[in-house]
Structure formats: C-alpha cells, structure tokens
Amino acid sequence: MQKRFHFDTEAVQYRADAAVVWCFDDRFTLTVQKFLKRNGLARLDSIRVAGGAKCLASPREESERTFLLEQLRLSRKLHGMDRVILVAHSDCGAYGGLEAFGRDPKTEAEHHRAELTRAATCARDALDGIRVECWFANFAGVWDIETARSAGTA
Numbered sequence: 354m355q356k357r358f359h360f361d362t363e364a365v366q367y368r369a370d371a372a373v374v375w376c377f378d379d380r381f382t383l384t385v386q387k388f389l390k391r392n393g394l395a396r397l398d399s400i401r402v403a404g405g406a407k408c409l410a411s412p413r414e415e416s417e418r419t420f421l422l423e424q425l426r427l428s429r430k431l432h433g434m435d436r437v438i439l440v441a442h443s444d445c446g447a448y449g450g451l452e453a454f455g456r457d458p459k460t461e462a463e464h465h466r467a468e469l470t471r472a473a474t475c476a477r478d479a480l481d482g483i484r485v486e487c488w489f490a491n492f493a494g495v496w497d498i499e500t501a502r503s504a505g506t507a
C-alpha cells in the first residue's frame with residue numbers, strides 16, 4: 354500500500370452519543386451536522402442510506418429493515434449506543450421528491466411525520482430500552498416531528 358495522506362487519529366474506543374439514521378442526500382449534510390453539534394452530539398454512528406428512516410418505516414423489501422436494525426444493534430454492541438435519531442428530509446428522492454406530494458410542503462411534512470412515527474416504533478420494538486428521536490429536515494432547518502406539521506409554512 355502506498356500512503357496517500359497523513360493524519361493522526363486517536364486510536365481510543367468511544368461511546369456513541371447516538372446513532373443517526375439519515376439519507377445520503379448531501380444537500381442536508383451541513384444542516385443536520387450543525388444541528389447535531391448544536392445538540393451536543395459529537396460522537397456519532399452515522400448510518401446513511403437512501404431514504405434514511407424509510408428503511409424502517411416502509412422498506413421496499415424486508416431485507417432493508419433487517420439490515421438497518423442490524424446496524425443499530427451493532428452500534429449498540431460496539432459503541433454502547435442507547436439513543437437513535439431518525440432523520441427524514443424534504444424532497445427526498447426515495448419518496449419521489451416533493452413532486453410526489455403535489456409540491457405541497459405541508460402534505461409532504463405530514464407524510465414524513467407518519468413515516469418517522471412508524472420507524473420509531475419499529476426501532477423501539479427491535480431494541481429494548483432504546484431512546485428514539487425523530488427529526489425532519491427541510492430547506493429552512495430541522496424540525497422535531499411534533500412541529501413538522503407546520504414545517505411547510507416556515
């Protein structure tokens with residue numbers, strides 16, 4: 354192997370503040386990262402797959418749910434993770450984008466609120482004693498699902 358880059362990384366084990374399940378849509382990377390940091394969440398096991406929490410709420414195949422739950426179990430086993438953050442976002446390609454909701458942000462936000470609720474139940478059922486939070490990111494920021502209902506008006 355040929356060295357391509359030098360950077361010193363601490364070889365210590367860590368305890369994950371949370372496992373974050375989110376979509377790989379890079380438009381929301383900075384928003385979500387900033388919000389995680391704002392919430393004091395520094396050590397994260399980031400699980401990024403198309404649609405994020407959709408794999409738990411409404412997977413195309415059961416194997417997607419099995420895979421994602423296994424990732425969460427591994428995060429708990431390897432890094433003592435006891436908090437899951439499920440993130441959905443506006444205009445997600447895995448849901449057909451905003452187009453799929455008639456370009457109505459309120460309808461979209463409501464749909465994601467229901468999806469996140471389903472995903473949270475799935476995660477809680479699979480991982481005993483786990484804490485689960487649900488966030489919805491749009492082009493104006495990050496919402497918790499209780500307020501996602503009004504996200505379309507922001």
Ligand SMILES: [Zn+2]
Pocket residue numbers: 376377378403404405442444445446447
């Ligand atoms: Zn997406």
